[in-house]
Structure formats: C-alpha cells, structure tokens
Amino acid sequence: MIRKLAASIMxxxxxxxxxxxxxxxxxxxxxxxxxxxxxxxxxxxxGASAADRADPRWVAFLIVGASLYTHFASYIWxxxxxxxxxxxxxxxxxxxxxxxSLSYIAGRVVASFIESSFTAVLALGAATLAVKALxxxxxxxxxxxxxxxxxxxxxxxxxxxxxxxxxMLAAYAIFVTRLEWGLPVYISGILMxxxxxxxxxxxxxxxxxxxxxxxxxxxxxRAARAALIGPLSLYPAEILAAALLGFAWFLxxxxxxxxxxxxxxxxxxxxxxxx
Amino acid sequence: MANVVAENLTRVxxxxxGRLLALDSVSxxxxxxxxxxxxxxxxxxxxxxxxxxxxxxxxxxxxxxVGGFDVVKEAKKVRSIIGFSSSxxxxxxxxxxxxxxLWFFSQLYGTPTGEANRRIEELAALLEFQDQLDRKLYTLTxxxxxxxxxxxxxxxxxxxxxxxxxxxxxxxFSAKKVRELFVxxxxxxxxxxxxxxxxxxxxxxxxxxxxxxxRGRILAIDSPENLKSSLSKPVVLFETDIAGASISDPxxxxxxxxxxxxxxxxxxxxxxxxxLRDEDFLERVLQLLEKRGIRVFNYQRIEPTxxxxxxxxxxxxxxxxxxxxxx
Amino acid sequence: xxxxxxxxRASRRGRGVLRRSFVIWVKVAVSRALIxxxxxxxxxxxxVVNVGGPMLTSLALAFLYMLAGLSSLTGFxxxxxxxxxxxxxxxxxxxxxxxxxxxxGMLYLYIASPAPLTALLIGMSLxxxxxxxxxxxxxxxxxxxxxxxxxxxPTITVALVFMLTLVALYGMGIALSSLYLxxxxxxxxxxxxxxxxxxxxxxIYFPSIGRFSPLPLAIQAIASLIPLTLGMDALRRTxxxxxxxxxxxxxISALAAMAAASILIGLRTLSFIERRGRETGDILVxxx
Numbered sequence: 015m016i017r018k019l020a021a022s023i024m025x026x027x028x029x030x031x032x033x034x035x036x037x038x039x040x041x042x043x044x045x046x047x048x049x050x051x052x053x054x055x056x057x058x059x060x061g062a063s064a065a066d067r068a069d070p071r072w073v074a075f076l077i078v079g080a081s082l083y084t085h086f087a088s089y090i091w092x093x094x095x096x097x098x099x100x101x102x103x104x105x106x107x108x109x110x111x112x113x114x115s116l117s118y119i120a121g122r123v124v125a126s127f128i129e130s131s132f133t134a135v136l137a138l139g140a141a142t143l144a145v146k147a148l149x150x151x152x153x154x155x156x157x158x159x160x161x162x163x164x165x166x167x168x169x170x171x172x173x174x175x176x177x178x179x180x181x182m183l184a185a186y187a188i189f190v191t192r193l194e195w196g197l198p199v200y201i202s203g204i205l206m207x208x209x210x211x212x213x214x215x216x217x218x219x220x221x222x223x224x225x226x227x228x229x230x231x232x233x234x235x236r237a238a239r240a241a242l243i244g245p246l247s248l249y250p251a252e253i254l255a256a257a258l259l260g261f262a263w264f265l266x267x268x269x270x271x272x273x274x275x276x277x278x279x280x281x282x283x284x285x286x287x288x289x
Numbered sequence: 290m291a292n293v294v295a296e297n298l299t300r301v302x303x304x305x306x307g308r309l310l311a312l313d314s315v316s317x318x319x320x321x322x323x324x325x326x327x328x329x330x331x332x333x334x335x336x337x338x339x340x341x342x343x344x345x346x347x348x349x350x351x352x353x354x355v356g357g358f359d360v361v362k363e364a365k366k367v368r369s370i371i372g373f374s375s376s377x378x379x380x381x382x383x384x385x386x387x388x389x390x391l392w393f394f395s396q397l398y399g400t401p402t403g404e405a406n407r408r409i410e411e412l413a414a415l416l417e418f419q420d421q422l423d424r425k426l427y428t429l430t431x432x433x434x435x436x437x438x439x440x441x442x443x444x445x446x447x448x449x450x451x452x453x454x455x456x457x458x459x460x461x462f463s464a465k466k467v468r469e470l471f472v473x474x475x476x477x478x479x480x481x482x483x484x485x486x487x488x489x490x491x492x493x494x495x496x497x498x499x500x501x502x503x504r505g506r507i508l509a510i511d512s513p514e515n516l517k518s519s520l521s522k523p524v525v526l527f528e529t530d531i532a533g534a535s536i537s538d539p540x541x542x543x544x545x546x547x548x549x550x551x552x553x554x555x556x557x558x559x560x561x562x563x564x565l566r567d568e569d570f571l572e573r574v575l576q577l578l579e580k581r582g583i584r585v586f587n588y589q590r591i592e593p594t595x596x597x598x599x600x601x602x603x604x605x606x607x608x609x610x611x612x613x614x615x616x
Numbered sequence: 617x618x619x620x621x622x623x624x625r626a627s628r629r630g631r632g633v634l635r636r637s638f639v640i641w642v643k644v645a646v647s648r649a650l651i652x653x654x655x656x657x658x659x660x661x662x663x664v665v666n667v668g669g670p671m672l673t674s675l676a677l678a679f680l681y682m683l684a685g686l687s688s689l690t691g692f693x694x695x696x697x698x699x700x701x702x703x704x705x706x707x708x709x710x711x712x713x714x715x716x717x718x719x720x721g722m723l724y725l726y727i728a729s730p731a732p733l734t735a736l737l738i739g740m741s742l743x744x745x746x747x748x749x750x751x752x753x754x755x756x757x758x759x760x761x762x763x764x765x766x767x768x769x770p771t772i773t774v775a776l777v778f779m780l781t782l783v784a785l786y787g788m789g790i791a792l793s794s795l796y797l798x799x800x801x802x803x804x805x806x807x808x809x810x811x812x813x814x815x816x817x818x819x820i821y822f823p824s825i826g827r828f829s830p831l832p833l834a835i836q837a838i839a840s841l842i843p844l845t846l847g848m849d850a851l852r853r854t855x856x857x858x859x860x861x862x863x864x865x866x867x868i869s870a871l872a873a874m875a876a877a878s879i880l881i882g883l884r885t886l887s888f889i890e891r892r893g894r895e896t897g898d899i900l901v902x903x904x
Contacts, residue, residue, distance in 0.1 A: 034802065034805075039805075042808070042809040043808075043809075045813055046811060046813060049812035049813040049815065049816040049817075050812045050816075053677075053812070053815065053816045053820075053821055053822070054680065056816070056822045056830055056831075057677045057681060057684070057692075057693065057821050057822045058680055059830045060681075060684075060689065060692075060822045060823060060828060060829075060830055061680065061681040061683075061684030061685055061689050062684040062685050062686075063830065064685070064686045064689060064828070066685075072684075148830070149830055191427075192383075192384075193659075193661055193662065193665050195665070196668065199669045200668045202669070203669060203671070203672020203673060203675075203676070206673065206676045207676045212676060213676075213680055213683050302897060303896075337897075340897070344728060345724060345728060346894055346897045347895050365730055368729055368730045369729075371728065373724070373725065373728050375721060375724070379721060380720060380721050380722050381722075383655075384654075384655040384662075385651055385655050389651065393648070393651050394725070394729075396643045396647035396731075397644055397647075397726070397729040397731035398730060398731070399640035399643050399644075399730070425658075445729075
C-alpha cells in the first residue's frame with residue numbers, strides 16, 4: 015500500500031513538474047493564482063470605493079480566502095484527471111486490475127496538493143505585496159512561525175476533505191465518456207460561492223448558509239483567517255470542525271468511489287474510452 | 290506517363306547528435322495507374338520521402354515532381370492533386386458524424402458539395418461503412434475509423450495518393466477491403482498509389498513495383514516477382530532446438546549472406562532462415578550448427594520472399610535492421 | 617498571335633486561378649466554421665458545461681459588488697461573465713487548436729492540401745464566436761435576472777464595439793496559435809498561465825483602465841495594449857454609462873488597429889513557421 019502510494023506520488027510529481035524546470039512550474043502556477051486573488055480584491059475595491067467604504071480588513075479577508083480557494087480548486091481535479099486521462103491512455107484499467115486504484119488516486123492527489131500548496135502560499139504572499147503596490151494598502155496579516163504553522167495545518171487537514179471530494183469526482187469520471195471536466199467546473203464555482211472564499215456565508219440568503227457550514231473547506235478557510243488575521247481563539251473550533259467534516263467527506267468519497275468501481279466494472283465502463 | 294518522379298532526392302536533418310542522412314540520392318519514377326510500394330524497415334526513410342513528396346518537407350538536394358509539378362516550386366499545384374493517409378494519425382472531429390467529417394475534408398480542396406456527397410457514398414460503399422456514415426466519429430470502432438481515413442485520402446479525386454503504413458494495426462477484413470480498393474482505384478480510375486510499408490505480404494499482393502529502401506538509399510526497384518526471381522542464391526530454413534537462437538547473427542556463419550531467426554519459446558525451437566552464398570555451403574552450415582551443439586530437426590530449401598531479397602541486399606532482416614544489427 | 621491576345625489569355629487564366637483560390641478560401645473557412653458550430657451545438661451538454669465556470673464566477677463577483685456597497689455595479693461582473701467565455705474560447709479552442717491538430721495528425725492534412733491556413737483559422741474564429749454565443753447569452757440572461765443591474769439598452773455602438781472586440785480578441789488567438797505551433801505541452805501550461813493574468817489586466821470583471829480603475833497609471837498603460845481591455849472598457853461605458861461614438865472613438869480606432877495588426881502578425885508568423893517547418897522538418901514533430 016505504502017509502496018503503491020509512494021510510486022503514485024512520484025509519478026504525479028513527475029507529471030506536475032517534469033515537463034520543464036520545476037521552479038518555472040511553480041512560477042507559472044503562482045502567476046494565475048495571484049491574478050485570480052487580485053481580481054476578487056479589485057472587484058471589492060472598485061465597488062467599495064464607489065460606495066466610499068473601502069476597508070483594508072475586507073481585503074485581508076479576501077486574500078486569505080481566495081488564496082486557499084485557489085489551492086483547493088486547483089487540486090480537487092487530480093482524481094478526475096487521473097481516471098479520465100488514465101482511461102484514454104489505458105493506464106486506469108491497468109491500475110484497476112492491479113487493485114491499486116485507491117492508492118493511485120490518493121498519490122496523484124498528494125502530488126497535486128504539494129504543487130498547489132507551494133502555489134497557494136506564494137500567491138498569498140504575492141497578492142499581499144501586490145495590494146500594497148497597486149492600492150497602497152498595508153494588510154494586517156500576521157506572518158509569524160505560529161500563524162504559518164497553523165495555516166499549514168489547515169491545508170493538511172484540507173487534504174482529507176479534498177481527497178473525499180476528489181474520490182467522488184473520480185467516481186463520476188468512471189462513467190462519463192466525454193466532457194468529463196464539466197462537473198468540476200461547477201463544483202469549483204459552487205465552492206467559490208459557499209466556502210467563504212470571497213464573502214462571509216452569513217451574507218447568503220437563508221437557508222443557503224447551511225450548505226456553507228457543511229463544507230469542510232469553509233471551516234479550513236475560517237481557521238486560516240483566524241491564524242493570519244485573528245482572533246486566534248476561533249482556530250481550534252474551526253480546525254476541529256474541518257477535521258471532522260473532512261473525515262466524513264473522505265469516508266463518503268471512499269464509499270461512493272468503491273461502489274462506483276463495482277458498478278463500472280459490471281457495466282463495462284472501467285476501460286471505456288474518454289473522448 | 291510518370292506521375293511521381295524523384296531525382297537524386299537527398300534529405301539531411303541536423304540533430305543534436307550530428308547530421309542525419311535520412312535520404313541519400315533517391316531516384317525513381319512511378320507511372321499513372323501504378324501501385325508502387327516503398328518497402329523497408331522502420332527508420333529506412335520511407336516517411337521522410339513521403340513528407341517531401343506531399344510538400345511537407347523540403348529536400349536538401351535533388352528534385353521531385355508529382356503530377357508533373359515540382360514539389361518545391363509548385364507546392365500548391367501538387368497539393369491540389371494528391372491525397373494522403375497515415376496509420377499513425379487520429380484524424381477527424383469526434384463530435385461530428387463520419388459523413389460531415391468527410392465533407393469537411395472535401396471542402397479543403399474546394400469540391401462542390403453535391404460531388405463530395407456522391408463521392409462519400411461511393412467510397413463508403415467500396416469500403417463497406419455506409420451504415421456508419423451518420424454516426425459521430427467517437428462512436429466508431431478502430432476498424433471503421435481506419436477505413437474512414439482511407440476514404441478521406443480519395444475524397445478529392447486525387448491523381449496521386451500517398452499512404453504511410455495504411456493497414457498497420459488494421460483488422461484482417463478491413464485490410465483486405467483497403468487493398469482491393471488500392472488496386473481498383475489504380476486500374477479503374479488511373480490513379481497512382483504510392484504505398485510506404487514494411488508489410489511484405491501487402492507489398493507482394495498489391496504492388497506493381499516495389500522499391501526496397503534501407504538507410505535512405507533505394508537498393509532495388511522492380512516487380513515483386515522479378516525481385517524474387519533475381520535472387521539466384523538458395524534460401525534454406527533450418528528448424529533447430531532453442532539453442533539455435535543463441536546465434537544472434539546468422540551472417541556470422543561461414544557461407545551465409547544473411548538471415549533471420551525466429552524463436553518459438555513455447556515449443557523450445559528456433560527457425561533459422563538463411564540465404565547461402567551457393568548450394569555448396571549447405572553442408573558447411575550444417576556442420577557449423579552441429580559443432581555449436583545445435584540440433585537441427587529439419588531443413589529445406591524454400592521459395593524466396595521480398596524479405597529474403599532485402600536480406601540478400603543488406604545482410605539482415607527488417608527486425609534485425611530495426612534493432613540496429615549491422616550486416 | 618498578337619502580344620495583346622496573349623496578354624488577354626494570360627490575364628483570363630490568372631483571373632481563373634484567382635477565382636478558384638477565392639472559392640477554395642471561402643469553402644474552407646465556411647466548412648471549418650460549420651464543423652465547429654455543429655460540434656458545439658450538436659451536443660447541448662457543451663453549452664451546459666461552457667456556461668458553468670463563467671456563470672458561477674460572475675454571480676459570485678456580482679454578489680461581492682453588492683456586499684461592497686454598490687449594487688449598481690453588479691452589471692460589471694455579469695458583463696464579464698458573458699465576455700470571459702470568448703476569452704476562454706480564444707485560448708483553449710483557438711490558440712491551442714493548431715497545436716492539437718499537429719498532435720493528432722490533422723495539420724499534416726491541412727498543409728498537404730491546397731487549403732490556406734488563413735482560411736482555416738478565420739473559419740475557426742467564426743465558428744468559435746458563433747459557438748460561444750449561447751453560453752455568453754445564457755450567462756448574461758441569468759445574471760441580469762438574478763441581479764437586475766441597471767444598463768442602457770444596446771445600441772449600434774455596443775454592437776460595433778462588441779464586434780471589434782471579438783475581431784481583435786480572435787486576431788490575438790490567431791497570433792498565439794502560430795506561436796503555439798512550435799511548442800508542445802508547454803502551450804497548455806502557457807494557456808493556464810495566461811488566462812487569469814490577462815483576465816485581470818484586461819479588467820473583465822472590473823474597470824482596469826479609465827477613471828474607475830484602481831490600478832496605477834503605468835499598469836493601466838500596459839493593460840491598454842491588450843485588445844480585450846479596450847473592448848471591455850468601451851462595452852462598460854456604452855452599456856452602463858450610455859457613452860456613444862463621440863466619446864469612444866479612441867477605443868474604437870485603437871481596437872480596429874489592434875485587430876488588423878494582430879491578424880496580420882498572426883498570419884505572417886504562421887506563414888514563416890510553415891516555411892521554416894518545411895525546411896527543418898520540425899513542423900510536424902508529434903506526428904510520425
């Protein structure tokens with residue numbers, strides 16, 4: 015199991031970084047991530063300036079949330095891509111018959127998580143500097159060893175939740191034969207609205223905040239904000255909620271994926287080509 | 290009338306490891322209505338030659354004419370009279386029907402839609418995929434997709450059609466249909482069919498003439514029958530025990546011009562096929578095999594194939610050549 | 617035969633060749649556009665899938681405009697959602713297309729046929745514009761129904777600006793497609809890397825140039841070099857501030873010049889790369 019997982023992580027890292035000079039990969043991922051975060055900041059700033067109520071605390075709220083959202087949104091795709099690309103190249107059927115598909119998917123998620131974590135942290139830093147340079151706003155973000163450690167713990171807790179969601183997407187990828195990236199696009203959009211990435215879930219009309227509360231990602235983003243912006247006292251409850259929900263999502267994802275593999279095998283979808 | 294003419298065609302590629310001579314002073318002519326085969330192992334220069342003749346690549350030296358037009362100076366004219374298909378392509382639009390795909394390719398040549406539709410029906414009937422025409426491309430099986438690629442090469446009513454390993458990976462039935470189409474199109478519609486292949490059976494079955502190419506040089510050109518009958522040396526097949534496979538290179542046997550070895554691991558036997566310098570060397574080879582502890586179950590003189598012609602010319606078979614074994 | 621008669625015959629022949637070339641050009645462009653439209657409209661799922669990203673992003677950003685304090689600006693985000701679909705189409709279905717064609721072997725067939733690559737690219741653009749229209753309209757309608765942003769009814773100026781923006785944008789796609797032809801997988805990574813920064817600089821969702829822009833002047837100047845920036849700025853000003861041709865002529869003329877320049881640069885690059893590819897043999901790398 016460990017060997018399979020390690021091999022899949024290595025393969026995933028090779029795939030993520032192997033096509034060119036690795037620091038260039040990070041740079042090429044960081045630039046769009048930073049631009050995405052800055053777009054949300056500018057939208058807020060234009061709207062708030064026009065209403066004469068621009069608030070730097072909101073900008074800090076946005077930067078932390080949008081950076082973490084970008085992080086999740088960029089690696090929850092990994093399992094879907096592992097299955098759909100794998101079906102096209104026949105890798106997935108071979109992985110399936112070797113009883114390694116779970117390790118394979120988990121390995122690919124971890125590899126994408128590693129790349130995406132670097133990207134998210136750098137994007138957070140770059141966006142903070144860019145806001146100072148572009149808007150002249152200094153953000154009160156606390157970058158201490160403790161806050162960075164707590165922020166990192168949040169990202170690691172998020173890995174379990176992302177793997178759960180990823181396994182559900184992988185289950186979907188077993189059955190789709192075309193336009194397999196359609197669902198993840200919607201999932202990313204829904205996460206942007208409900209995970210408190212760019213605005214508090216309390217602003218959503220009732221009963222929509224319930225959806226936000228049931229997402230582990232919402233609690234991870236809140237915990238990260240507690241670590242970097244404060245108050246730190248909110249951190250333990252949020253990280254605990256994130257861990258519990260993440261574990262529940264992981265178990266759900268595991269069940270859905272295992273069940274789908276069985277159905278997929280019965281109906282002949284495991285090696286059905288993806289266009 | 291010569292429809293394809295090559296005169297001292299040479300192509301040199303500048304690679305990281307130095308200069309690579311892919312074609313070396315190649316000259317030949319192919320007539321109207323002729324099925325012409327270019328036979329050689331992978332890496333012999335077949336694809337490079339086709340790329341030059343289809344205007345995709347410029348020659349380093351030499352000249353080539355297709356349909357009387359110079360491939361360098363009159364590329365546009367050449368393009369309007371040729372068709373092309375390769376087994377390595379995965380051409381077409383997946384979410385569009387086979388019929389609409391073929392129509393699209395006809396439009397690349399400005400074919401009027403009515404005429405294109407007539408040709409689509411005609412080609413689909415010849416290659417027996419009429420019932421697949423209105424299915425989207427991604428739903429077609431590999432065999433039908435390959436037939437569609439062949440049909441596409443004829444969609445513009447070309448004067449010369451180039452095929453690069455057209456039946457590679459194709460099922461037996463589809464390959465048979467395709468070969469029949471080649472002969473029919475050449476003989477009935479006076480097209481020139483230019484076929485690059487390493488499939489000896491295909492070359493023998495459909496080609497009027499075959500050029501044997503190796504390392505960028507054309508070694509012989511003639512009809513398959515004449516090429517085989519030109520091989521005056523005896524071809525002998527030895528069936529031995531598995532120890533026979535230890536002779537990695539039969540040309541090292543005294544009196545042997547060239548040969549191939551096929552190993553049957555299941556039955557633990559080997560088939561050593563050699564071309565002898567002359568009949569007198571048969572005893573010598575048998576003694577050499579015995580001396581090496583190889584048990585010969587059976588041996589017989591056999592009819593030469595085109596690969597034997599190739600072996601007699603270069604000293605090694607296709608497989609050995611592709612593995613880089615020197616003569 | 618007199619020299620005049622010879623000249624007349626040669627001239628007739630020349631006209632015949634020209635006419636045939638023109639017919640092929642039109643047929644190739646129309647058929648390429650049609651294939652793209654059929655592929656997109658023939659599968660309603662395409663439209664559903666294409667609507668998703670731009671719609672949800674623009675809804676989230678419209679909501680952010682509302683929370684920031686000015687509901688009247690939600691239209692910026694909705695308009696951005698409508699236009700970002702085209703930007704995505706230009707990158708993924710236009711700029712990358714020849715590279716994908718190269719990998720599938722299709723480019724070989726294009727070059728070995730008399731079809732001009734210019735006609736194929738123009739056809740692809742036309743097909744892309746028509747094919748993206750339903751997604752774009754869907755985003756605009758859904759956004760308008762949910763947020764009811766105030767806007768001026770579209771005028772001829774809006775239509776002109778919209779058309780010019782698309783021409784300039786797809787011209788950029790043609791230029792990129794020529795460059796991507798020499799790349800391998802890097803082209804996909806470059807697309808990924810370009811999408812968000814260009815969206816940001818061109819102000820798809822917020823005014824990146826002009827009096828409402830929060831960006832410094834130097835950045836605004838750089839952003840103005842992107843045709844999409846000028847197009848988005850002009851569209852916002854016509855739709856939300858009722859400005860007309862009199863105010864927008866600098867944007868319109870710059871857009872027209874950029875459109876012409878990018879198409880010209882793209883086509884010249886393409887013909888250079890094709891010529892060089894025939895000499896070095898690397899145009900079809902990726903194909904057997």
